[in-house]
Amino acid sequence: MNFGSNSEWLDQMLRSELRVGIMSYVDKSIKILLIMTFILGISGCKRLKMSQKDLPVFNAERAYRDIKYQLDLGPRIPGTIGHDTILDWMQTELESSNWSVERQELLINGKKVINLIASRGAGDYILLGAHYDTRILADQDPDPDLQDDPVPGANDGASGVSVLLEIARILPVDHPIAIKLVFFDAEDNGGIDDWDWILGSRAFVRELTDKPSAAVIVDMIGDADLEVYYERNSDVTLMEEIWQQARALGYENIFIPEYRYSMLDDHTPFIEAGIPAVDLIDFSYPSWHTTSDTLDKVSPESLKIIGDTLTAWLLEKE
Secondary structure: OOOOOHHHHHHHHHHHHHHHHHHHHHHHHHHHHHHHHHHHHHHHOOOOOOOHHHOOOOOHHHHHHHHHHHHHOOOOOOOOHHHHHHHHHHHHHHHHOOOEEEEEEEEEOOEEEEEEEEEEOOOOEEEEEEEOOOOOOOOOOOOHHHOOOOOOOHHHHHHHHHHHHHHHHHOOOOOOOEEEEEEEOOOOOOOOOOOOOOHHHHHHHHOOOOOOOEEEEEEOOOEOOOOEEEEOOOOHHHHHHHHHHHHHOOOOOOEEEEEEEOOOOOOHHHHHOOOOEEEEEOOOOOOOOOOOOOHHHEOHHHHHHHHHHHHHHHHHOO
């Protein structure tokens, strides 16, 4: 390399050293910035205490048997024997687990709905909800001859009920946060004659005098091929809390932090009333509103994943 005169050579050397020094400084600055970003990112996330070993055992097989029991009742359509029987059964199960239970009978759009409300604690509360009714007609069935038959509702109805009942059994009685478990009526018959969707939850929110701090709805979460995506109408902060909890339990492959669906579901009236609410739902379910929504389409493992995640999330609330 030819630098010419000594003065030119010295000038080039000084410039070269300056460039090296600047690049070294920039490189160190970038490293420091990355480290600080990482630290701030960690500090911005809540440090979760609950792990699998800390959780009360969610009995997935018992929850699965609860689905079978509901199916054995036949259709749980408002006004049927199955509908009356499931109300009696849910109330008995909840009271035996030390929950205070009331039936809320309301009229909405000319329809009588009966919501079942289980409560523990006083003051500000968190609400978990699921619908227990089933659809009158299997109008999405691929066989036209079956489209006038009722939907069995193993996943669409019974799975959410089973998860909430099992959570009710295992939550510590002395948990410091007040909780309501609400089993909504008349969610699933929109588009049939003079029925509309989500009547039970709409009537419930209409009558609210003390609003929950958060509402989490579980619907169609027993699918054996479970994937739960962000729902577009749900509260973002609340979703992130629940997805973070799922990751901490090792369920990050089930709770996928991507938006996929925009749902009209039992969370909708809460959102409209300004209450933070989330819809946990796997709407990618081929048996939706068909006669094939049967026991073989759901799995104990899926029930446990949802049950564990919500139980841990509740227990973090101290």
